[in-house]
Amino acid sequence: MIQTPDADFDDYGALKDIVINANPSQPPLSLLVLHSLLCERYKILSAVHTHSSVKCVPENLLKCFGEQTRKQSRHEYQLGFTLIWKNVPKPQMKFSIQTMCPIEGEGNIARFLFSLFGQKHNAVTSTLIDSWVDTAIFQLKEGSNKEKAAVLRSMNTTLGKTSWLGGNELTVADIVAWCALQQTSSSNAVPANVQKWMKSCENLAPFNSALKLLK
Template identity: 60%
Template sequence: MSMYQVKPIYEGGIKIDLPTCMYTLPNVHQLQAASSCSSEHAPQNGAADPEVRALEARQDEIMRKLFELKAVVDGLAKTVATPDADLDLTVSSCLGSPSPTAACTFSGTADLDVLLGKDMGALRDIVINANPARPPLTLLVLHGLLCQRYRVLSAVHVHSSVASVPPQLLSCLGPRHADGYARNLFQLGFTLIWKDVPKLQMKFSVRNMCPIEGEANVARFLFRLLSPGPSDAAPATLVDSLVDTAFFQLAEGGAKEQAAALRALNAALGRHVWLAGSELSLADVACYCCAVQSGAAASAPANVQRWIKACENLGYFSRAKLQ
């Protein structure tokens, strides 16, 4: 019915025509549509109103800044506000970026979102407390591999419980980054804190997990961020056995235990290019670092010497030599 359509009524026998609009309410939606269509500011050819576009752009910018702020707050919570990561001196900070030309390839490359879940706007921080009296060489090598696979924001700190730290330990994660950085540009945060602790500790999510203790256990965690490892039980058990050999015999054992471990490695390397087969694994990283740190590599048999040179030809193993 039209807004101005008339409707006859009868009063006292006399016919009276009154506009319908006098006793019916107009359709508000139709009025708005008509008004919008007749407005001189109406969008043409389906284009959005410039004011609406400006409002949307402003909202997107606000959301981006909120995500950045969330990342900064999460990073502070994970590295400063926790009892096991109290810092009193920031020594160096650096960033790593993936290097496709020098990256080490693994048959099953890990995906952070699959392993750790998606976390919009927040950097995934790895915080490690280590004693400078025994630097975690395995973790330094794995850090180099992580930098080739992910965008890593790295930092080294010194805790007040440590009187002094050699210069090579202050730069063990790479050169200091001179420019400013935004945490949201990175996938992983890797913070190494030189602290007087009896055993190496690592926290990944300080609110949801207990610390992981021991260099071997932390190395297993970090390597899974690079590769899920063998899916079959037998190869996976072999890698675990070799990692235990590295830390319990090569690193902590006496001369006889070290010699026995080197003989076992020599036999394995007579059958394969790498310790656990045809592909580099955590066993190679752990055994190399422990052999170098303990001095056992100096008296290694022929196959082990050849394998040591093959490891050193991969640039990231150089981080295990801090002298």
């Protein structure tokens, strides 16, 4: 997991831009939750665009950042966050630091965005969180029914001991796993501890807003 100190974007001088390309047929729900959480911490200039490779984008996805009324000049924001609906196989992100390579994949982008909160973990917890992110993407979201059932059992065991997947506080693992569950089609019943955890997530406004995009 990429670790940064609590980001002070004012130190960077010019506004830094996050630009994400994503396919509207597979909305990266976790990135929209993270955008909402970042807006609670930083002054963010948000924008949504449609690339010419996409013919039609549902209205709710065009307004996934809410109504954007820019009342301040660009330099008064700490971070730019632009989402481009584009015909891409998986989400791609660029950050306006010249030495940084583009990041691909919803899980990897989510890790980077969450690192901007500056949350610190020891090596064991960081590895656990990373593992849950990969499990959510590759097994819960994209795996077979058998794999999904195994993940749900594992989550249920973990959440019987701690409030969140990574311990006693919300992490990127919870965000990615919750979003994967919302977008997965499975006949597996959701165990009791997982249901309780899902409700805890949905009590937070950014998760609740993301739910509306699925309707």
